[in-house]
Every structure is written in C-alpha cells, then in structure tokens.
Amino acid sequence: MHVTLIHPRVGRRAGQKGYVRTWKMEPMPPATLAALIPSEVERCFFDDRMEAIPFDAPTDLVAISVETYTAKRAYQIASEYRRRGVPVVMGGFHATLCPDEVERYADSVVVGEAELLFPELIDDYRAGTPKRRYTSASRPTHKVRPDRSIYAHNRYLPVRLVEFARGCRFSCDFCAIQSFYKSTHTHRDIDQVLEEIAAVRRMGQMIFFVDDNINSSPGKAKELMRTLIPLKIRWVSQSSINVAWDKESLDLMRRSGCQGVLVGLESLNPDNLDAMDKGFNLMKGGPSAAMAAFREHGLRVYGTFVFGYDHDSPEGMRSTLDWARDEALFIGAFNHITPFPGTPLFARLQEEGRLLYDAWWLDEGYRYGEIPFRPAGMSPEDLADICAEARRVFYSWPHIFRRAAHRVHLRDPWMLLNFLVINAMHHFDIDTRMGMPMGDEDWKGELLEVT
Ligand code: B12
Ligand code: SF4
Incomplete structure (x- = not known):
C-alpha cells in the first residue's frame, strides 16, 4: 500500500507564484501522520504551499489535513484524486469542527486527534473495509515522534x-x-x-x-x-x-x-x-x-x-x-x-x-x-x-x-537581528495574503461530492 500525505495551501490568485513567506514552516500534522503509518506501508508527502502535486502518480490513499482557511483547496485536491479513483481521507481542525461538510468531499473523515484513529483507518483501508467517519472517544496520550524525514525535499523557514x-x-x-x-x-x-x-x-x-x-x-x-x-x-x-x-x-x-x-x-x-x-x-x-x-x-x-x-x-x-x-x-x-x-x-x-x-x-x-x-x-x-x-x-x-x-x-544583537528580519518579512508579506482567494483560482474543475 502507498499513502500520499498532503498539506494544502489557503489559496492562489490566478498565475500567482510563491506563497506567504511567514507561513512556510514545517507542517506538523503530516509528519505526525507519517509516524503513525506502519513501516511496511510506503508514504510520500506533498506540501501544496511549496510544490506542485503530481495527481497522476500512482497511490492507494490520500490523507489531507484541513483547516477552515484551507478547506476549499483541500476539496479541490480531493476532487482531482477521487476523479482518478483514489480514495481520500481528511482530518484536522475543520474536519473535527465541521465533519458533515467535510464528509461531502472525503471518503472518510477523522474527527479529533489522529493518534488513536489513523492506524485503525489505515488497517481498514488495507482490509477493504473503510468507515465513513472515525471519531475519537477520548484524548490520546502523545507518544508519537513526528517523522520529519518527509520534509527533506522542501525548504522551510x-x-x-x-x-x-x-x-x-x-x-x-x-x-x-x-x-x-x-x-x-x-x-x-x-x-x-x-x-x-x-x-x-x-x-x-x-x-x-x-x-x-x-x-x-x-x-x-x-x-x-x-x-x-x-x-x-x-x-x-x-x-x-x-x-x-x-x-x-x-x-x-x-x-x-x-x-x-x-x-x-x-x-x-x-x-x-x-x-x-x-x-x-x-x-x-x-x-x-x-x-x-x-x-x-x-x-x-x-x-x-x-x-x-x-x-x-x-x-x-x-x-x-x-x-x-x-x-x-x-x-x-x-x-x-x-x-x-x-x-x-x-x-x-x-x-x-x-x-x-x-x-x-x-x-x-x-x-x-x-x-x-x-x-x-x-x-x-x-x-x-x-x-x-x-x-x-x-x-x-x-x-x-x-x-x-x-x-x-x-x-541581545542576535535577537535584534531576528526582530529586524521578521518585521521586514511581515512588512513585505502584508499584501501577499490580503485578497487571496480561498482555493486555487487556476483550478478549473468541479468539486466532486461523495454520492
Ligand atoms: C504552528 C501554527 C501555525 C504556524 C505554522 C503552521 C505550519 N506548520 O505551516 C503559522 C504561524 C505559520 C500558522 C499560520 C496560520 N494559522 Co496556524 N496554527 C499553528 C498551531 C499553533 C499549531 C499547529 C500544529 O503544528 N499543531 C500540531 C499538530 C500535530 O496538531 P494538529 O494540527 O491539530 O493535528 C492533529 C489533529 O488535528 C489531527 N489531524 C490533522 N490533520 C489531519 C489529517 C488527517 C488525514 C487525519 C487523520 C488527522 C489529522 O491529527 C493530528 C495529530 O493528532 C495551530 C493550533 C493547534 N493546536 O494545532 C494553529 C492553527 C492551526 N492555525 C490557525 C490559523 C487560523 C492560521 C492562519 C490562517 C492565521 C492567519 N489568519 O494568518 C495561518 C494559515 C497558514 C496556512 N494554513 O497556510 C487555526 C486554524 C483554525 C481552524 N478552524 O481551521 C489554529 C487551530 C489556531 C487557532 N487558535 O485557531 N499557524
Ligand atoms: S481558549 Fe486558550 S488558546 Fe484559545 S484564545 Fe483563549 S487562552 Fe488562547
């Protein structure tokens, strides 16, 4: 089995290159999910904020983290994969707080933290018996060390x-x-x-x-x-x-x-x-x-x-x-x-x-x-x-x-330097995010709902 992990961007204006600089940090949710995937299952990761997603590359399951601001883009990405017959699962803040909506665009939704549920979900997909919704009954103990090897190909802050x-x-x-x-x-x-x-x-x-x-x-x-x-x-x-x-x-x-x-x-x-x-x-x-x-x-x-x-x-x-x-x-x-x-x-x-x-x-x-x-x-x-x-x-x-x-x-001169660099980044970033559409404006498909 091969799992593709994806961290979506908020949006992209037509023809826009790049992304908000101050947001380009290593994303913890996919690294946490990667650590929960059994070692015999292959995995890869694409950060939609930094790279193009190769929708035609073969994979068996796609797992997307969804925040409210990234929901539209997550549904666009899901539609691309689901149109190619690849099942898509979603979790994260928006999936937990708005599961009925997210369920319209995902084959399975995880409500709550992934630690107890993602391994069960992977097992179910391998066995061909996936559920529509996985809900955590309690708060997990955090035993997982995120697998940061998935970040290697991108340059983060x-x-x-x-x-x-x-x-x-x-x-x-x-x-x-x-x-x-x-x-x-x-x-x-x-x-x-x-x-x-x-x-x-x-x-x-x-x-x-x-x-x-x-x-x-x-x-x-x-x-x-x-x-x-x-x-x-x-x-x-x-x-x-x-x-x-x-x-x-x-x-x-x-x-x-x-x-x-x-x-x-x-x-x-x-x-x-x-x-x-x-x-x-x-x-x-x-x-x-x-x-x-x-x-x-x-x-x-x-x-x-x-x-x-x-x-x-x-x-x-x-x-x-x-x-x-x-x-x-x-x-x-x-x-x-x-x-x-x-x-x-x-x-x-x-x-x-x-x-x-x-x-x-x-x-x-x-x-x-x-x-x-x-x-x-x-x-x-x-x-x-x-x-x-x-x-x-x-x-x-x-x-x-x-x-x-x-x-x-x-x-502290080192922190003063940090102060100046970070404030300068914000000075130049203000206009990058203002007016950004939700989702990719260049995406021309139709959102594909689960029937
Ligand atoms: C660090 C952080 C940032 C950093 C860096 C993020 C990054 N790495 O790129 C910065 C400062 C750049 C940032 C920016 C923003 N952030 Co922020 N950020 C956080 C923060 C504090 C921690 C994120 C984190 O790493 N958590 C640790 C991971 C492991 O936890 P997790 O994401 O919850 O994931 C767990 C579960 O949710 C679930 N899960 C998550 N994804 C998936 C996927 C699947 C398939 C499954 C099964 C499970 C699952 O399992 C995980 C493990 O249990 C969170 C708050 C929080 N507690 O999460 C806010 C938070 C995610 N951010 C938020 C917001 C609003 C933003 C901004 C829009 C702020 C703004 N207006 O400018 C931007 C958007 C940036 C973007 N998306 O491109 C909100 C989202 C709210 C919502 N309803 O969606 C949060 C929740 C903060 C809040 N107080 O409300 N953020
Ligand atoms: S509930 Fe806690 S994390 Fe949320 S705004 Fe209040 S003090 Fe901050």
Missing part, C-alpha cells in the same frame, strides 16, 4: 517546531482550540520532548513550541522549563497572559532560554473582553502591567489583537496601535475576528443573523482579509480597512525602528 502540550483550559468564545479540545490540556512526557529537541536542534535556529498555551498547566510547564535550562536552547511559544502574574514562571522561562511568547491580547476594551469570555486579561493591572513584567524578565511579546467586537470603534483601534508601539511589541497581529465554524462566536453571530455568507471559507466571493459578518457600529469594509491600516502602520519602517529602539530588543 529556519525554525524547529516541537509540541509539548495540546489544548488550553480557557474558553474564549472565538477560539477553535477550546472547541476542538473542549477546554482540556494534555502533555507529552518531558523525556520525549527532550529527545526530540536533541534530534531537531540546529545551531542558530530557534525552537518553536507550537502549544496553544504552554502555561495552561503551570506546574507541568515549570517542570519542562527546569529541564530545559541545561540545554541552553532559545525557544518561543504561545501563552495566556496570566503567566505574567507568576514571577517564578517568568524567571524559569527566561532561564530556560525563552526569547518571547505570543500572547492573545485581543482587545484593550473591557466590554469586548467580557463578550469573548476573556476578562482574565484585565486582572492584576491588566495588559500594561503584564507587558512590563514580561520585559522585566527579558521576554519579548508577539501581541495578537482581534478587531470587530461590538464595543470596538475606529478611535479605540487607533489607540490600541499606539499602545502596541509604546509597549514595544516584537511583532503584532491585527486581525478582524473570524467566526470559525464550531465556535460559540460562530453560533452567536449565526443566531443574530449577522453572518454574510453561509460558509465564507467556501464562497467564491470571499477573499482573505474580508469581513464575513456584520460588525456593530461600522461597515464590514470600514473594519477591513482599519485592520489593514493597523498592519501597514505597525509594519511601517518608522514604527519598526521605534519598537526596535526599546532595550528589551537592543540587549
């Missing part, structure tokens, strides 16, 4: 992705993580994480723990960080803001080589934070006190904001931008809220009749960066313009140099 934990205990209303993992958090054994770091670390490259909230179980996180100290690595990850109230955690982060964390700041407006069930961002002095605590420990912050909650206004959003500059964020994301199917936010906007599309991620008329819902107090176009303006201003050279001048960035 020089950052090494490693998982420590999955999920998060909070339940912010817009977040696909809490819907997927039902506000639970599971860990890998620390020994396994250390072995993996030893295998993947490269001189001059950062480790990126792709955890959704590395500090969601503080005791476990501290245990990991204590064991990282002697390794002398440099790492980054994502964390909820409340870690800033725990000086021991901040100290361990710094001593274990943490260079910075992505923090979901979302909004500076208390009413918006309440609406998203994220009032905890305001505790103990709120975001400014938290930023000061991070900087005091030499930790840089990638701050992410979402615009478009009901209490947002153009003035509020402009003052957020000034705040982000004054707090010297390493980088920042200024996105409109995205109603991902399966989240409480999506259900609420749907109930209020505010969604502009039945399924924005499949709609011919929808483009990356457009607002798929009716915001309160401004038009969708105004909200899109404000987000675009925020990115342009934040990644303008004067803004970049003003943030670079803060001592949290100046104190």
